[in-house]
Amino acid sequence: MIRTSLLALVALALALGTALAQMRAPPASEAACEEPTLRCATKVTPAFGPDGTLWLVWMAGGQISVASSQDTGRSFSPPTQVTTKRLNLDWGPDARPKIVVDRKGGIALAFSIFRDEAFNGQVLYTRSADGGKSFAELKPITANNESQRFEALALDQDGTVLAAWLDKRNRVSAKEAGRKYEGAALFFASSRDGGATYAEARLAHEGTCECCRLGLAFAAPGRPAVIFRNIFEGGVRDHAVMTFTAVSTPGEIRRVSNDDWQINACPHHGPSLTIGPNGTYHVAWYTNGKTRKGLFYAHSRDEGRTFSVPIALGRLDRSPTRPFVLSAPAGTVMVWKEFDGEKTSVQMTISRDDGQTWSPPKAIASTSDTSDHPLLVSNDKQTYLSWMTKADGYRLTAIEDQP
Numbered sequence: 001m002i003r004t005s006l007l008a009l010v011a012l013a014l015a016l017g018t019a020l021a022q023m024r025a026p027p028a029s030e031a032a033c034e035e036p037t038l039r040c041a042t043k044v045t046p047a048f049g050p051d052g053t054l055w056l057v058w059m060a061g062g063q064i065s066v067a068s069s070q071d072t073g074r075s076f077s078p079p080t081q082v083t084t085k086r087l088n089l090d091w092g093p094d095a096r097p098k099i100v101v102d103r104k105g106g107i108a109l110a111f112s113i114f115r116d117e118a119f120n121g122q123v124l125y126t127r128s129a130d131g132g133k134s135f136a137e138l139k140p141i142t143a144n145n146e147s148q149r150f151e152a153l154a155l156d157q158d159g160t161v162l163a164a165w166l167d168k169r170n171r172v173s174a175k176e177a178g179r180k181y182e183g184a185a186l187f188f189a190s191s192r193d194g195g196a197t198y199a200e201a202r203l204a205h206e207g208t209c210e211c212c213r214l215g216l217a218f219a220a221p222g223r224p225a226v227i228f229r230n231i232f233e234g235g236v237r238d239h240a241v242m243t244f245t246a247v248s249t250p251g252e253i254r255r256v257s258n259d260d261w262q263i264n265a266c267p268h269h270g271p272s273l274t275i276g277p278n279g280t281y282h283v284a285w286y287t288n289g290k291t292r293k294g295l296f297y298a299h300s301r302d303e304g305r306t307f308s309v310p311i312a313l314g315r316l317d318r319s320p321t322r323p324f325v326l327s328a329p330a331g332t333v334m335v336w337k338e339f340d341g342e343k344t345s346v347q348m349t350i351s352r353d354d355g356q357t358w359s360p361p362k363a364i365a366s367t368s369d370t371s372d373h374p375l376l377v378s379n380d381k382q383t384y385l386s387w388m389t390k391a392d393g394y395r396l397t398a399i400e401d402q403p
Helices: 002-022 170-176
Strands: 043-048 054-060 063-069 098-101 107-114 121-128 148-155 161-167 184-191 202-208 215-220 223-229 239-243 253-255 272-275 281-288 293-300 311-313 321-328 331-339 344-351 362-367 375-378 383-389 393-398
Touching (some): 043 098, 054 107, 098 148, 107 161, 184 223, 223 272, 331 375, 344 383, 362 393
Antiparallel strands (some): 161 184, 215 223, 331 344, 383 393
């Protein structure tokens, strides 16, 4: 037990050290590869269109680009430049460009940039109405001049795009009133025209951790759900989930687990959420709390009111990180990264019974160099691992093909 605790502390120190280093300067791989091409990408996000086309949005060389593939990632179209000049893109460990593709083939994008050296951000959005050939002028998702980061996009059945992000606008009024302001706030806005324009930003919840990615999905038509790292009483940064009663109406926050991670710092390690066809919430997250340390999974069958007992993922002695979970044709699939001292591998496990039991984890990809977080994507027929590595480039691996 002592050895496990020491290993966990070492893993946290390495993780936080890496995160802090990344917040001081862009990754070396990005600095060494200045072209906006896919081979230079540091963050790559996939999405399938309704016709089976695979779309990728990536950041490289300070720009955002998009390309498509008709053969599940074996070849790609010439990229379309979304940006017209080099920007100070948010290169934090949990930041990446986001993409959704609607039934009409419209493509909505969002990403964040740094406004200053204090890492205050701005979320920008755009849309393509011509199949990715061109994109509209970039616009800020809110007119507020404070910091917005860690945006998430989700697409409802009727084509409504919901955007959620972490926002620090309320720190201004807190400062004027002489109150201490911790963390950030969860804000959201919806688009009824496929991401061409968004309604006025609204507050969903105050008092979130300010530096972790969000998980966003729809529990039912018109009812989005978001998972985030919350700041509970005593400075405890555990995860919470909120299910909206309507697209414009936030619901109550529900605690995912009592990890008791009391920390006055930025973990840069957010959660993942997927909702199965029968309404089960599947969540995966990282913690270094007093109660538990490492990666964990739990599910809820009552819209987040209660969650199952968390189960541990991966090997602590291999620093498991960056979990991602997706409910898809193969079942409920989870992936995460581990490092054995020489190479980084993507581990996978599958549940065929809605999260009740899980297959033994196995490695489905590996690299000896730096890599992006592992993501999962589905075209409603197959589930794929989407992974960008410096040494081997972009990979799309069919989960069903794994022995």
